Amino acid sequence: MKRFASNAVERLATTIFQRAGSTPEEAATIAHRLVDANLVGHDSHGVIRIPQYIERVLAKELIPNQTIEVVSETDVLAVVDGRFGFGQTVGEQTMRLAIQKCTHSGISVVALRNSGHLGRIGDWAIMAAEAGKISLHWVNTSGGGILVAPFGGSDRRLSADPIAAGIPVKGGSPIVADLSACVIANGKIRVARNKGVPVPEGCLIDANGQPTTDPEVFYADPPGAILPFAGHKGFALGVLVETLAGALSGGGASNPENPSAYMIVNNMLTVVLDPAVFMPEASYAEEIDRFVAWVKGSPPLEEGGSILMPGEPEERSRADRLAHGLEIDDKTWDQITAAARSVGMNDTDVIELMG
Amino acid sequence: MIHVDYQKLRGLVQDVFERAGCNRDEAERIGRYLVESNLAGHDSHGVIRVPRYVNWLKEGKVVANQTPEVAMDTDVITVVDGKSGFGQSVGPFAVQMGIDKAKKNGASIVAIRNSGHLGRIGDWAEMAAAAGQISIHFVNTTGLGMLVAPFGGAERRMSTNPIAIGVPREGTWPLILDFATSIVAEGKCLVALSGGKPLPKGALIDGDGTLTEDPLVIYGKFDSSQPLDNRSGSGAIRAMGEHKGSGLSIMCEFLGGALTRGGAAQKDENKLLNGMLSIFMSIEAFDAGHFFGDEVKRYVDFVKTAKPAAGVDEVLLPGEPEMISRAKRKAEGVPLTENAWESILETARAVGVPESDLKGLEV
Structure with a gap:
């Protein structure tokens, strides 16, 4: 280390x-x-x-220095193709377009296909929040990241299928929920494998559908699979994420036969909303602050603990790791x-x- | 367990609400949507x-025959104030506006506030799917339904906050995701309390932080002569999937509550009002290449052909258990616990449904 x-x-x-x-x-x-x-x-x-x-x-x-292609657009929506460029570039260009349309129409919906790995999806929610917008994101892979078994199934049929949502907070860090529809992120299994430690119980099954904590099983031939989070609910979420991000964008739901299945191609559906269209800025800020204080007032289960809002563990980690x-x-x-x-x-x- | 013919059950519920003061159309919708939930x-x-709805109507907590107010109306945004009208009336009104705008402009958002109980949120996803549209719904209550503890906390701070997503398919039933972001919906606690299906282990947390599945921690006590009050217990329902569900639930409060201006959950509310933020998308507006329909079909086949886990016959798609249940219950009748059926009959008698109309409903 x-x-x-x-x-x-x-x-x-x-x-x-x-x-x-x-x-x-x-x-x-x-x-x-x-x-x-x-x-x-x-x-x-x-x-x-x-x-x-x-x-x-x-x-x-994966192609450096790409520019997105706008396949179709109206004032309120767009379908864009990332042309297999870096997700960090393609995602930023896509979000700029979505934010711009939202500023114009009050809401916008943008479907992105054929992007390189989009990284941490919370980043795009933060980008929208920094522009004062609420955003929702659904992300799949076209075939290069089929990792998750269906609820009641025992082999891989879904991507990790992350979703993210961001709420801007006046004068503070945005509230950002960023979660995959499976119990554990693929990358976390890789981290465990590189460290030589087991993964937590209830995350993985082997190729026979039996529960295991051994990260090596995930890379075996035939490979194991990650379980959906919260059983049938996470599975349902995953199927719908594949449909929203993959099928609607034209990039494709998880498909081992996809011509781009050997690459990590992400697709993302993004909805952006401008809270200023719905209410005066002060009312919005007041209600967000009230509710945050209310939630944080739930007595913590652990002595000396505190209730963290979505995005808060990340902000704490940032402060710690910047320092150390x-x-x-x-x-x-x-x-x-x-x-x-x-x-x-x-x-x-x-x-x-x-x- | 008693089995009641679903059409007769619809008729009975309609009769109850007509007698309680709803006009025929509204009463018909309440009967249809409530029985539809049982069928699903x-x-x-x-x-x-039913008993709770009738009590609320009597107490003025929900208003019969209310005309919702359109508080904002652009090409792509609709804000509807339900003015405490029945969710079975406010819901279809607002959802239809969302569908119409998405049809014209490709996508639209509807924010509903101050609606009476919106029922099974999958209904609204099904309504959009029947119009050929994808829809996504986030729901909260302003506080009376506050039952869920945030991840890491022991006291209630959120409602059960359901999310629904619907995707139409060509020539067959739509994919419908419809779940509470808590481990169980409150209604499932009601069902468990009245002798139905028990709650999953650890679905609840009591006031001092111990995990439990005893619905009494929600209701405090069970006295069949008294109306149940979910505020009487000191416990809470836990969020699904630990921190993930807690995060989703909090987002429902912001989207369904704060953004609609119905308000995120707060204490001391004595009316059950729902807020809902809905997104509608017309598939054609995105899918110039006519890729969507075939791709959904391919993907559904891919998921269905997964090797079933040990002890499982078949992988079921989102919305499929509901389809199976619908067919079975239409044929065999709607199963109700004796407690539940008795309290419905009691309510029917109280609003003046003649005894002769309460006979012969059971299958």
Whole structure:
């Protein structure tokens, strides 16, 4: 286990993506979003993804410096194609479009298809919240991320199918719920495997449908599967996410036969709402503040504990990790330095960048 | 368990509400939607609610024959104030406006506030699906239905806050997701209390933080001569899926409550009012390539052909258990516990339904 200052990791990541062909701006954006995922405690969506992204760029499955194609649009909705560009770029362009339409019409609905990995979906809710907007997001993969068994089933039929929602808070951090429809994120299994520790009970089944805590089972042949969260409810959510994000965008619901199934292609349906259209700013702020205080007033189950609003654990983690640095396990660090070498960097470059 | 013919049950409920002061159309809708919940297998939102609805009507907590007010009306946004009218009237009125606008403009949002109980939220997703549209619904109550503890907390702060999503399919029944963001809906506690299906283990938390499945922690006591009050207990229902469901529930309060201006949950409310934020999408507006219909069909087949887990016959799609239940109950009658049936008959007698009309309803 190593501990690094987050800005040093961000510097290294920026250089790696630049060497892989991204413009300085795109490289900085990708690095910033990945390191931010680590800062907020979502290591599964952080720099652990660098090796995977680089591998895909080198295989020409992920294309640097893409611009979204607007397939169709009206004042209130749009269908856009990410043309297999980096999700960090494509997602930002898509959200800019959705926010702009919402500012015009009060609401907007944008379906994005064929994006590279969109990273932590909460990022897009935060981006909308920073523009004063409420947003909702449903995300699937077209086939490269089929990981989850149906409720009552024993082999993989669904993506992790994350959803996110963001509520802007005047003068504070937005309230952001960001959750996958399965019990555990794929990346968290990878983190457990790299650390050599078991995953919690109730998350995984093996290829025979039997419960297990061994992360290796997930990578076996034939592979195990992740379970949906909250049983039939999470399964239903997953099926509908596949339909909303995949089928409606044109990118496709999970499909092993999809021509792009060997890539990690994300599709996302986004709904953006402008609270200012529904009520005066002061009334909105007052009701949000009242309800937050009310929820936080529920007596905590643990002595000395506190009720955290969605997004609050992330903000706490950010403060802690900005101060104390990011922990990266040895295996992940080795994979990152190998990725750096694969784009022509040598160990001295890495050491210099890490200061 | 008693089985009642579903058409006769509809007729009885309609009669009860006509006698209680609703006009014929409204009473017909209440009968249809409540019995539809029973047919779908969601007994918690079915005719078990009749005594409570009638009490609320008497107490002026819900208003018969109310005309909802359209508080905001743009090409794509509708805000409807239900003015405490029956949800079975406010719901169809507002949802139809959402469908019409999405048909014209591709997508629309409807915010409903101050509606009487909106019943089974899947109804509204089914209504949009029947019009060929995708819809998404987030619901809260202003406080009377406050029953759910936030993740990590021991006291009630949210309502059971259902979410529904509907997706139409060509030539067959729609996919319908419809669930409370709590482990169980309140109605399921009612069902358990009156001797029906017990609650899942650990679905509830009592006032001092211990997990339980005893519905008395919600209602305090069970005295069949007294109306039940879910505010009498010191316990709470837990959110589904730990922090995830808690997060979804909180979002329902913001979307269904704060944004609609009906209000997120607060204490000391004595009326059950629902708020609902609904999103409607016309498939054609997004799907220029005519990809959607075939893709949903392909994906549904892919999910259905998953290898079933040990002890499971078949993977069921969202909305499929309801379809199966509907067929069975139309044929065999709607099962009701003796307690539930007796309290419905009691209510019917109280509003003046003649004894002769209460005979021969059972299958």
